[in-house]
Amino acid sequence: MFDNLSNRFDGIFKRIRGKGRLTEADVDEVLKEIRTALLEADVNVSVVRNLVARIREGAVGIESSKALDPSQQVIKLVNQELTNILGGETLKITYASRPPTVVLMAGLQGSGKTTNSAKLARWFKSQGRHPLLVGADLQRPAAVEQLRTLGRQIDVPVFSEPGDPVSTATRGLAEARRLGKDVLIVDTAGRLAIDDEMMAQIRQISDQITPNYTFLVIDAMTGQDAVTVAEAFHATLQIDGVILSKLDGDARGGAALSVKEVIGRPIAFASTGEKLDAFDQFHPDRMASRILGMGDVLTLIEQAEKAFEKDQAEEAAAKLLEGEFTLDDFLEQMQSLKKMGPLGGLLGMMPGMPKELKNAQIGDDDLKPVEAIIRSMTREERRKPEIINGSRRQRIATGSGRSIAEVNRLVKQFSEMQKMMKRMGAAAPGKKGKKGKMAGLAGLGALGGGGLPGLGGPGGGPAGGPGGGFPGFPPSR
């Protein structure tokens, strides 16, 4: 999954760049990579086929245009195509003129219906509504218990009674009217789309309570089957929107695209964490780059903002550009970074990272030796690594339990980085706003591209990425 699309393109585009235009063979090769990327993101095969055909049409136009780097054009084109599919009309909730507004939740077992029923109730509450939850999942042991517990946590009443799901749902509707609730959310049992009996049952529930909205809950990790499931539920129930659950995982979530394309209903909400407030309306633009594996920059920034102390981060960045970034600062930032989750996931979201890093399968534990070495240095050594001489080196190596060679490499790598950051800092200052931002980002891209001397390694290939660095960076808002 770290094999992201821009990396795949590197090789192809390096050859193309000199030409300035794409031949048909180039287009074919590029499309093949796009196809693989989409399939690895679990976009449905048939959907991929249509998409690729559409992109091919667009890409033909690129052949004649010499104004822009073709690589950026293609990526932009693909990104646009995906965003178009994912976006389109967004679902805007219209409340029933005669309350309650009835919402029916449907989906496979384990897709997250119960949790998302509660999350949705909480969301309605935050919109100033007064929801009632109905537990009509009488199949799974303790499902109603689970809903009741969640209801207590968000302070939303839960209605349920043993017996028959259809009559429970109907009674729930009456209860909502009696209590004067303006939103009713009916949680149902998970069911297989091919289970005729169970599908007939949910149809019956739907007929009885005539929902204003029927939401299909789909797990972001779902593979090719998402389409089959969505079609079956849509045929039985007329789905109004999709709730994409478990989007906080590292699945690329191609299922979202497939479902949207196949049933033509918007993805209304996405669930992005275990906490009940980790639930919000869906952002199609982020999803597109995520599916392409081009880095989910916005999510990354959000996570970073949570993990990093703002003042501290700004200070560190300023030091960075002035070349005064010390190993102490590095250690500090590393701690914040770790709060953001496993490194593998971060690397996947970070655009413009050198391929060597992405493919290296680096786990959190791999950084421990690096940390150990830095922690074995004195304060002064961390500030000025150049003072580290033979005996200091020996001491650090012994103290951290690493070899002298490793200490050397760390120090050397660090001084290279400092030099580079100084160069970058000199190029960037003063520029404000959008231009400044681009300069900074391009600089980082360059850092990713050629900035790690020595990373070429024994194979000898240069660690060069595209000079642009951030081909897939979504427009800032």
Add this chain to the structure above:
Amino acid sequence: MNAQTILLILLGVTLIFGLGVVLLNRRSASRHPTSPPVSRPVDEPTATAPPTVLSTREQTAATTVDVEPEAEPEPQAEPVTRPSFRERMARTATAMAGAFGGVRARGGITVDTWEDLEEALLKADVGVGVTDALLDGLRSRVKTKEIESADALLVALQSEMSGRLAGADRTLHLETVPDGHVNVWLFVGVNGVGKTTTIGKVAAQQAALGRSVVLAAGDTFRAAAAEQLGTWAERSGAELVRGNEGGDPSAVIFDGVQRAAAKGSDLVLGDTAGRLQNKSNLMDELRKVRRVAGREPGVVSEVLLVIDATTGQNGLAQAREFAEAAGVTGVVLSKLDGSAKGGIVFAIETELGIPVKLVGLGETIADLVDFDPDEFVAALFGG
């Protein structure tokens, strides 16, 4: 520059520098194998080879025969025979079987043949990598005229696929432990795959084999998870050990092991909360659970990763991360009775060498069966 850009730059630099050093170290380590190892901290041993292995293959037969009479009012009537993969999977095998039918009907091998096969495999979630590998191998055999008809091609594909799953040890292990010790099977996986349900069924099957079972409700996170497991404990006559909601899961597992050891039970089945494999804090928690479960008198003889058959390519990441954190010894492929085909197991078995041990083919206790690769592949082919 705005704050977001600053953050990004900081992130990038920290990552590139930190990881760059790691990478350089790795490279030099591989160049000079004698230099001190780039240490992966050696934690506790993950999967210790069991001294003795009791095959539980016979369990299916036994289960279907005598578990039912004592079972509590089950909602559905239990089938008397072991459900077949084909019968359960073939209900929806249409897409794949249809594609193969088309290939057969064509007789010869054309460009369309390859496209049909590719599409069929991809639709079963086999994944681009495995699909390419399978088809490339067949292409060269067609080129050398070793395979000449569509029928022969399908036979070859089927045997290639079975071959990829052949030879793995799919038994559930119970070690012979000294007195006062007890076997522990842990169940791990992402949210909503069916861990608790799987445990319930395994408990019933093991109880039917005459083993005394303790269920440890280690999912202290999801509301009412312990109640759900409790229902299964009642159904199978197993004892339930539970903690407080929101409590420390390791403590619950530990209590379960203690309790089982004191009673002289045969087996502890440890439930864990569903967790996404990219949440490092939750994976750390799981590491601890695994560690504590193996503490005296517990002997962890299986760590079973439950994977939902509807899972796409992310299943591989799940298997990799859970294996790394908890030393997964086998996979339970759940919900294979739906329209999903569970093709991701090919990648999991070949790339990570983790065998699929159990398969969920339906809702009843008897529907959890041993994984049979040949039957599975045959069912994919629709007959």
